[in-house]
Amino acid sequence: MASVLITGTSKGIGLEAALAFALAGQDVHATMRNPSQYLELADTAKREKLPITVSTINVDSDESVNAGIAAIQKDHGQIDVLANNAGVERSGSVEELPNAMLQQLSQVGANWKNGTPLTECWIQDLEAT
Numbered sequence: 001m002a003s004v005l006i007t008g009t010s011k012g013i014g015l016e017a018a019l020a021f022a023l024a025g026q027d028v029h030a031t032m033r034n035p036s037q038y039l040e041l042a043d044t045a046k047r048e049k050l051p052i053t054v055s056t057i058n059v060d061s062d063e064s065v066n067a068g069i070a071a072i073q074k075d076h077g078q079i080d081v082l083a084n085n086a087g088v089e090r091s092g093s094v095e096e097l098p099n100a101m102l103q104q105l106s107q108v109g110a111n112w113k114n115g116t117p118l119t120e121c122w123i124q125d126l127e128a129t
Contacts, residue, residue: 008086
């Protein structure tokens with residue numbers, strides 16, 4: 001059984017990927033920014049007795065990434081598979097979105113750069129084993 005870490009599992013592809021890996025018998029570490037706000041995955045895992053552990057990792061924060069990976073490794077051992085799925089979703093045309101939101105999206109670049117610290121941390125762990 002592989003140990004699979006998936007980011008951005010609060011909804012959409014991340015949530016479905018977590019369920020699919022778990023149904024295939026893999027040990028899933030499902031992460032998101034605010035697990036207490038998105039209970040669907042945890043509830044489904046509990047109800048269906050799936051091997052899914054939900055925890056907090058905010059890919060915008062190096063501290064959160066490092067602490068999250070360290071906690072998973074401490075409690076469950078090495079992470080074999082990483083699926084960097086976390087991203088920022090906003091809907092509406094440019095003229096409908098508030099300027100503050102557009103600034104945040106352009107400064108953070110969450111959909112392309114924020115997976116890098118997580119990947120670096122994971123690779124360092126793989127190299128150490």
